[in-house]
Amino acid sequence: MHIGIFGAGSIGCFVGGRLQAAGERVTFVGRDRLKAEIAAHGLTVADFGERLVLDDVRFVTDPTALAACDAVLVCVKSAQTAEVAAVLDGILGPGVAVASLQNGVRNAETLRTALGARPVVATIVEFNVVSKGEGVFRRGTDGGLIVERVAGGEALSAALRRAGLGVKVADDIAPEQWAKLLVNLNNAVVALTDAPTPVLMSDRTLRRVIAAIIEEAAGVLKAAGIPVARLRGVPVSWMPTILRLPDPLARRVLRAQMKADPDARSSMWEDLHRGRTTEVDFLNGEILRIAKRIGRQAPINAGVVRLIREAEAAGAGSPAMSPTALARALGL
Structure with missing residues (x-):
């Protein structure tokens, strides 16, 4: 072939x-x-x-x-x-x-x-x-x-x-696509912090940020009546709770869910690194479009889109925000 x-x-x-x-x-x-x-x-x-x-x-x-x-x-x-x-x-x-x-x-x-x-x-x-x-x-x-x-x-x-x-x-692949989109909302967190995926999963503040982003987005999809598949057997609605678990327990559960290379980073991070426009409008921005359609607000995901666009405009790669700075910028 x-x-x-x-x-x-x-x-x-x-x-x-x-x-x-x-x-x-x-x-x-x-x-x-x-x-x-x-x-x-x-x-x-x-x-x-x-x-x-x-x-x-x-x-x-x-x-x-x-x-x-x-x-x-x-x-x-x-x-x-x-x-x-x-x-x-x-x-x-x-x-x-x-x-x-x-x-x-x-x-x-x-x-x-x-x-x-x-x-x-x-x-x-x-x-x-x-x-x-x-x-x-x-x-x-x-x-x-x-x-x-x-x-x-x-x-x-x-x-x-x-x-x-x-x-x-x-x-029926649509519910699977929505589940993957919810997971991909963390791409922006990698891009903004310069943290590889294993650090993302081990840092309590970053997990709290990701939990808030996914929780808000999942609420928008639920309100819009959009079905979302399970992620590797786990309802995506459980992910914020898992991410907010104490460090040892959260790490154990997340390691069981996903194996990650120490250098793994998102494609959005690579886009910033190479001075390219990212896909944030098709990820976090998709949540904003649905929220607008049903008359809801999604301020956390809106903040993520704003920060990524600022990084794109700066053209200097990842802004390497600290976990605390990112949480503060998103009002968390």
């Missing part, structure tokens, strides 16, 4: 690398910087206890190279989805499956609007990937892929499963 990766950054390179290692033909489309990096060093995908080195990698910057693909994985930032959908509509043949491996809840809908009868597969990436430089992409947290069951997407789902990516197929 010939699979294209449109937006080959951390997630795209990791997933594409696993697919190529499993025997699929893969074409990566991404930025000049990564093209040069992989040309010089090859592509290495590292997992917990596993390291795959790929030398023969087709990495290009021109998306027309995807024209002959049987399936395409869209891994661009959510703000680019409409533009990418228009490009794909102009180059892909009928019946080519397109999967969205993106944050947020509306990307698959945007792709479907542009791509007509082509099968579009919403896909949730449960894990984080850290770009280590020199072509190395390391899984930062555990988890797999949740793939929407869509007619015409079966071959792509099978390829992802063969690549050892822990595929779970969902008939």
